[in-house]
Amino acid sequence: MTRFIACLALLTLIWVRPVMAQDWQLANADTLAPATFLILTIPRDDPEALAALGDRLEADFNVPLTAEWPLNALDVHCFVFDARDVADVQELIDQMEADTRIRTVQRIRNFTLTEMYHSDPLLPMQWALKGMQVLPVHSKWRGEGVRIGIVDSAIDRDHPDLAGQMVDLRDFVAANPEPVAEAHGTAIAGVIGAGVTNEGIVGVAPGAQMVGLRACWQDGSTPGVCNSFSLARAINFAILNDIDVLNLSIGGPDDPLLAELIETALQAGIVVVAASGEGDALVYPAALDGVIAAGQGVGKSVPAPMIDVLTTAPGASHRYASGSSIATAHVSGVVALMLAKDPALTPRQIAQKLSAAIYATETQPMLSACKATFGPNAECAL
Template sequence: MNQRHTGIFARLFALCAALCALACVVPRASADAPDARQAAQSGHQVLVMLRMPSPHFRPDGAYGGGYTDDGTRAARRRVARELAAAHGLRVVDDWPMPAIGIDCFVMEEAQAGRAGPVDRLLDALAHDPRVEWAQAIQEYRGLDAGDPLLPVQPAARAWQLTSLHRASTGRGVTVAVVDSGIDEKHPDLAGQVKLRRNFVDTYPDAAEAHGTAVAGIIAAREGNGLGIAGIAPDARLLALRACWETEGPPARCNSFTLGKAINFALMSDARVINMSLGGPRDRLLQALLDAALARGVTLVGAADPNQPDGGFPASHPGVIAVASDTQQAPPPGSLRAPGTDVPTSLPGARWGMVSGSSYAAAHVAGLAALMLELRPDTPPARLKADLAGGARILPAALASGARQAGSIDACAAVARAAGTCLCLCPSTATTASLPAPHPR
């Protein structure tokens, strides 16, 4: 068979794979699904924060994300009910977030129209001395382009993944995937999920497309004869379901569900938190992200291509913002990673092609895990600088259209952490300037 015929058959195969993936990437939601009810309520709900006592006053300092009674919780609930009644509201949910020292209460109108306009209500709550702060519940979505093309794994070529795995596989690093539900029974994810939690109370837990795809890119099993190899196949995942699937955007989340999940990740010693989603700035989430950075947690966010600054949380100071390598004008300061025609895991023991900055961010979360295995004490700012230092123009790759200016040079980034050359090593001079690795 000549080369021309080989190319034609390859394109036909890719087209078939693309059509199959498009047909099954996002499950359809029923008309009366709980997410529709939650969306309908969100315009009448607010978050009210009450300050928790200092940790040395609480006997349960090892709290890890549940409803532990710290001796003052009943009092805060009573205060919350009194606040709600005074402002024409009722308490519908709450969650302690000791990572930032607050108890978060969801409140909604007790009777339609009684509480008045949301802005006026939030102002009244903000001036109540019992309230740390109050805010609206924001909505977020996964950043998925959904255009499958070629059945190849971009990182295997652009990042020389096999070479990276000779130095590091992410062993011992825990990555929190704050996303929709992950199919932990998928053949490429079996044994990769360390812990699973559902923070979307109004929508039953499920294996969903967006979260499963992100998880596969980060930590799919390597060498099992199936599917793909994750960027960090020996990392372990916290599957934190803060988003739910819808018919429109691939995943939807809100301030409360995301806040619960990020707080849990901090209390569970995650080293990396991946947030393949975007939406408006939010005070609760900003406080949690600042707490994460202060604890030395690496934060990775997908850059929204429709927002000049990449949107939130990607634009938050300290977060590693990641755009797809094919995006024409990425936000300033963002890094590029493979995010187009990426093969990955899908619910129900399936694989498919995905595109979008959600999946570019997942690549960088996995790459961060590789670097943290080699240098566990690397602070977030240093890791971000090392990744940015590996972002450069590769003339040959640019000529072939495989990469664009600013794409991460994964070999250079991991080589910095390993203290040795990993990929193309034309002379010993290449490694002479590399820093020595930290003791392991």
């Protein structure tokens, strides 16, 4: 088995033109069941020894190697092993953790795209932009020069509201991807950055450069699902490719590998915005220190529109969407407006400015894009 250590940017798969020339053993993320597939990270002190090490670990622990790829952002190599036929997976994990060749080991975790469905055709079109006082900012700033990484399901780049808004699309779910368009990712992209030169909707930051990082896929029972394998690869790409804002409209269990990657992203100056969840407590990764949680009425989350928001849907259509996923998209868009005005802002400074830009409406607290961008004493009347 031949393996080469190379830049992950050369290994990722472009939706429109799949990159086939690669030597990493990848797998479709949606085939890796949670709890019974294990991700191991290995130090890259001796890259030439990695090929033999993969074979030895496979033999020593009697589990088949399913996938491998480099996480250059952490300077490690990852192996995925299939432990479905192991009687006691936890015992296997304990044995692997005791092995000095292995840096970390964990189970694959699943995450879900957070959303609630509500539909009311009588709601004012795009009430959220008015409620968040976005339009006064558009007179000066629209997110120009800011790159937003949308870790989500597949985005319909051909939608009239999104045509020209997506500067890149990458697929970390399918080993050999084909062009697809999925509802959740398309909705998030519309809220963040739908363009202004059309007859459809306009996003919070229509001047931003959006990068679609498909790490989630639709399934029949939920808006979508992601896992540690696909999310780690997508976040790694974001760290290595000049992403300024990382939108994570997902929620799930604590995950050590993703926590390490998100911490690395924050240290690199990337602003990470994540969904607070729909319950009474912050979900992961919104609960991580340094991550900006977005939602309504949950812990320390930044309040943003999340009920019956008109946005884009696959096939040149529109729909109403709800949930903390939608709130996350709004906050990511506001962050892009802030960075367009002042690119030197750090993630911590942005979080402080967002907290100072919350104002009281007749029904609930709400983030003001105007106050976040121009200051808490700005005159923000439409």
